[in-house]
Amino acid sequence: MSLTDLPSDVLILALQDLSASGLAAVSLTCKSLHTLVEEFGWNGHLRSNPRPALSVAKAQEQWAPRRRARYNTLSDRAWSRADFTARPLSRPWTGKFQPAMAISLSRLVVAAGSTLYSYKFAATSPSELESPSVVFEGSVRLATVPSAVYDITCLTFIDDGGLDQTLCAGYHGGEAERVILIPPDEAKNMPLAVVRFPLFHQRQSDTEFLESLKYANNRLLSLSSTGVATLSTVPASPNDEVTSSSIDINQRSWISHLSLASSSPFAAFGASSTTPLTVYSIQPDRISPTPSVNLCMTRRHINGPTFSSAVYGISRAPPCSVWGASDNVIVSGWYDGQVRIYDLRADERPAVSESSTTTLAPVLSVLDPWSYEPIYDVACGGGSGTHIAAGSARHSVVSFWDVRSPQCGWSVYAPGNDSSPVYSVILEGSRLFGATQSRPFVYDFGPDVKNDTYPSLPDAPGTDGLKGKKGAGYQVVKYKHNRGLPNGY
Structure with missing residues (x-):
């Protein structure tokens, strides 16, 4: 037989x-x-073997399954060798900013100050293996007068029926707006433009501003710097009223995370306090007023003394991690330079008080042993769908860990190698997008990256700190975390 x-x-x-x-x-x-x-x-x-990658998804829809599998396999192999093309997406901006990024199936939008920069993803690629290109659509300034009040502090795409042109922008002045991008029309000589509609205002004092925006399933979660969290229903029409409910965490807050796909929907908040990472249950029309879980630094802190710290970045876990593709596993970036992973499905949750709030220790912690800088943002995906990326608070360093072998992490400096934090990172199966105080950049692990895969840099005096070209990219410095360390460090 x-x-x-x-x-x-x-x-x-x-x-x-x-x-x-x-x-x-x-x-x-x-x-x-x-x-x-x-x-x-x-x-x-x-x-x-899912490899979520919004920037190449439209192009991959045109590919045969064999071609998609080949592209993913070659990208995975590049990840295993830490072999990628490093490209800045622009010359340095004039001034130093704390940028925000948002991504959809059609484009990447970077906000720096009051200006939006749009990068469109090509829906095709010219050859069997060539990485789909990214094209600079243009920039548009939202403020009519220079003022920090109009600086964009957070950004997210919201649903618009698949057009991928509608964002919610949060401002330092506490305003949140619906911003609709009008793509450029070369035939009519029309540049990138926007149409803006107010959503809500979230500011109770001169020192309060919007710090974080997250969107899922027509629900928008906003978090102010003073800890006011608001869950809103975003209407389909800009003219309809926004309905919302709020709670006050009453802590200096940095980041939020919204999970509605979980079996028990929840919101997680990162703050500066003795309980810097908390989880709140979401009811059909509101956020629970008290946290359901406090996520502590180590197991000895479950019932022991607590220390003040801060959490700046939160993400869902890698899609192919050992914990499965569950929304109940979250990854967090901490002030002490560690990335901690928590499984909210864990059975053992000793109570920290007589209230209904319980506590949970991390199931895994990773760090770069050569750096003690805070982690400003985290994202998950990458090669084999098992990687974590973290943006550091200094020297434009991005660190990577494969959760299957967490002690074998590595770090790399962004193109230009300035002293800036990496404020924002977005990790896909074959690409990482990041942003420093000076400009956005990309690491592309995909095959056959060309010079024209990404926007060319306009002529400018000097080198902007960029090292020599290496093929289609620029040379960057990288190092392994276990260099010079004994086994089992």
Whole structure:
């Protein structure tokens, strides 16, 4: 009895456990198995090995499943070698800013000061392996007069029926606006433009401003610097009224995280306090007024003494991590330079008080042993869907860890290597987008990156701190975390 004598459904089940190279080998054995792999094998492989990547998703929709699997496999191999193309997306801005980024299926938008910079993702790629390109659409200034009140402090895309042109922008003055991008029209010689509609105002004092915005399933979670968290329903029409409910965390707050896909919807908040990371349950129309879980630094802090710290970044876990693709696992970046991962499904939750609030210790903590700088942002994805990326508070350093081997992390300096924090990071299967106080940048782990894959830099005096070109990118300094350290450090 030969392999091809088995029923097709049995063979399809067997194909599900094969790697990309295994599927390629099977497809070369005979015509019938080649057909089976092309029709079922590659699609099954892609379902079992997700690589979320908004910037290449539209281009990949045009690709055959085999081509998508090949692109992902080559990207994974590049991740395993820490081999990537480093590119700045612009010359340095005039001035120093604390930028915010937002990404959709169609574009990346970077906010610096009161200016939006839009980068559009190509829906096609010219060759079998070439990475889809990113094109600079233009910039638009939202403030009519220079003032810190109009600086954009947070940014997120909101649903607009698939157009990917509508954002919510939060300002230092406490305003939140619906901002609709009008793409440039070269035929009519019209540059990038915007239409703006007020959403709400969240400022009770001169020192309060919007710090974080998160959006999911038509719900918008805003967090002010003083700890006022507001959950709003965003209407489809800009003319309809926004309905909302608020709670006051009463702490200097930095970051929020919204999870509505979880079996028990929740919001998480990062702040500066003795309980810097807290989780609040979300009811159908409001946020619970008291936290359901406090997430502590280590297990000894569950019932022991607590220390003041701060959490600046929160993300959901890598999609292919050992904890599964669950919204109940969150990753957080802390003031002490550590990244801590928490599984909210854990059974053991000793109470910290007689109230209903309980506490939970991390299931994993990682750090760069050569840096004690705070972590300003975290994101998950990357090669094999198992990586964590963290933006450091100094020297424009981004650190990476594979949760399958957390002691083998590595770090890299952003192009230009200035002393800035990396304020924002977005991690995809083949790309990391980041932003320092000076400009946005990208690390591309995909195959066949060309000079024109990303916007060319306009002529300017000097080198902006950029090191020599290396193929389509620029040279950057990177180092392994375990260099010079004994095993099991």
